Amino acid sequence: MADPIILAVPKGRILGEALPLLARAGIRPEPSFGDEASRALRFATDRADIAMIRVRAFDVATFVAHGAAQIGIVGSDVIAEFDYSELYAPVDLGIGHCRIAVAEPRGLAATDDPRGWSHVRVATKYPNTTRRHFEARGVQAECVKLNGAMEIAPALGLADRIVDLVSSGRTLAENGLVEVETIAEVSARLIVNRAAYKTRADVLAPLVAAFRAAAQEMPRAA
The missing domain is CATH 3.40.190.10 (Periplasmic binding protein-like II)
Structure with a gap:
């Protein structure tokens, strides 16, 4: 079996808005993810082919750009600051404004x-x-x-x-x-490692589509 896809999510302000969107996309982290006292950084999800890491917002882009994570959620401010050529940002998630x-x-x-x-x-x-x-x-x-x-x-x-x-x-x-x-x-975007998107398209392409659909279904802030 192939290694699970790693989804990087940011600590802080975006995370609370991202969790309902993750659920709409069919991804729910293990219960310990919600434990504020936990120091764990990697978590299983209800999908065997996807695991999650929770890191600083600025580090999400670096993990995904270098292929340590294949997909992530991060603000467009971070994407612009680093301008990594390895990143593909296909979906504006409509949160974190x-x-x-x-x-x-x-x-x-x-x-x-x-x-x-x-x-x-x-x-x-x-x-x-x-x-x-x-x-x-x-x-x-x-x-x-x-x-x-x-x-x-x-x-x-x-x-x-x-x-x-x-x-x-x-x-x-x-x-x-x-x-x-x-x-x-600024708003939060879904980012994908370009190389991984080609080699793991069987998982990542449907995942991107699920996030796009979830973002469209989410109520928008006034």
């Missing part, structure tokens, strides 16, 4: 005009996306790579601005920041 935005302190924003920027110093976990965005506008971006706590960077003088994921905007507001520019709208 947010945006990548530029934000700065409220006091600075009161007199600032983004159209006049020529150089910016930005704290972000998206240095590639940030540079591409500003280069397209003819702005030089100096990126300070952080993996979290971006919102505190301006207050501590690490960077004047941040580029980060924004959903409700509450975290920005509580840290005295305001959005001044949207870089991209």
Whole structure:
């Protein structure tokens, strides 16, 4: 029997929305998947030919691109940041909606005009996306790579601005920041390793079709 297909799913904000979609696609993880105290990373499912791993969102793309997992769920922000040629993203799952935005302190924003920027110093976990965005506008971006706590960077003088994921905007507001520019709208996508899609098409092609159908059936956020 062939090794099971490995489905990589992200910890955090997308996972809760992804579980009903997984169920609609015919995949349910073993009961221990829901145990918040569990440190396990790999789980069986109710399908013998599919196992699941739960990893950090940024790592989902890497596992799938390198073939350690054959299929995964991840935000379009991660896909854009890494731009792996090995990834195929055939389905917008219609969940995990947010945006990548530029934000700065409220006091600075009161007199600032983004159209006049020529150089910016930005704290972000998206240095590639940030540079591409500003280069397209003819702005030089100096990126300070952080993996979290971006919102505190301006207050501590690490960077004047941040580029980060924004959903409700509450975290920005509580840290005295305001959005001044949207870089991209974000949603979760199904990603597949291109080589695996050719060699394991017997499993992956129907799986992609099942996810596409499940995404179409899911109620969309207003």
